[in-house]
Amino acid sequence: MADLHPMTEREMLEHAARAIGRIDRDGDRGVTMITKEEIWAMALTLVRLGLVAIQPGTDAPGVLLLPHNEEA
Numbered sequence: 001m002a003d004l005h006p007m008t009e010r011e012m013l014e015h016a017a018r019a020i021g022r023i024d025r026d027g028d029r030g031v032t033m034i035t036k037e038e039i040w041a042m043a044l045t046l047v048r049l050g051l052v053a054i055q056p057g058t059d060a061p062g063v064l065l066l067p068h069n070e071e072a
Contacts (some may be wrong), residue, residue: 017039
């Protein structure tokens with residue numbers, strides 16, 4: 001990930017939302033037009049929302065979404 005610049009949470013969400021918009025508008029073609037930065041943004045957004053990462057070759061845990069904690 002060294003070639004990606006750090007992004008704010010707002011930038012992360014905007015990149016992820018634009019990627020989803022492209023997929024929504026263009027379907028399968030939209031999936032092929034997503035940038036690496038947008039893929040990272042979508043993945044990080046899912047992590048930020050509490051989705052648990054499952055390493056390849058391991059069983060899925062019983063809980064896939066962590067409880068949401070509001071930041072003070």
